[in-house]
Amino acid sequence: MRERDWTNAAPEACDLIEAQGVTVRCLAPGGATLISGDLDAAVAVLAPGAPMIGLLEQIPDGPFALRIARDRALLCTQEPLDVSPGWHEIFALSPADDLYVPFEIAGEEAEALRNSCMSAQAGSLSAMTLFGGKECLVTRARTAIRVWIPRSETAELWTRLRVLSGV
Template sequence: MRNLAEKWPATPDFAIATLNKDGVTVRTVSGLNQLLVSGDLTAWSKASGLAGEGVGAGAVASGDTYMVRIARDRLLAVGEQPFPIAAGWHAAGFAVTVMNAGLHVFEIEGPELDRLTARGTALDPGAASPSASILFAGIGVLFYRFGNPGRARLHVDRGLAPYLWEWLEQAQVL
């Protein structure tokens, strides 16, 4: 039987892989706790103690714990420590799904970040959007700035992380 895996490039070791190219640096952020929250986001805020609506595409998130807006009734809570909220349906009207193993997180920074953003998406790099859910390099991601406008994070389905890495390797920013 043919080995179909031979035609695909090897998946990088994301624990140590770093890409430095054309004025941007790309690396994996590991160890983040990610909860997908759906439903009554006001009830979620009361239960979790996290206030706000979450950041959208282009907006800047910061801190050890923050929220990323996906849709009117959906967000991703991201934190360095586990959240004290159990997964599953909550009678207050929201559901929580643990996404730690489902979403891969890339961090991209450098002086050419806006050019790379313009190459990967139709999003205006200087504008913010209410939702962080965008198409980047032809796939759905969550995109937002982190810490400062010169650094961005992309959350992508883990199965698509090797594709996005390859796209970033081959992208011509300049």
């Protein structure tokens, strides 16, 4: 059972992988609220004007929602929202500030690294896809690629990205 002993530590905010042509940075998660049900109504109440983001779409500087499924999204904000969890007539809310850890992949080899981790291409309304064999949310952030990785998978994917980067 030693193969289940994962000895690599999960990355912390500001941890960095630097390799020729690519940089991977672990970012601080900020605020996140999981929404289920009527996504448009929930976003209108919690972050009016925040766009719904799909696979490899550009995220704005302000609040935005990452579509996970037809009736689920992750609302991302600068700081955690002060909301009551549970059912709110037509949508449900769950605090998710520690559910995902964002990684940012930048540099001239960022696309090559992304392509080695996922086969999906832009165009899906959902930002959810397999990245390194794990269900992650993948977008663009200016000239970089942003990947929201489930917290429980960060150590494994960080190690995989180090290996693929040649570090």
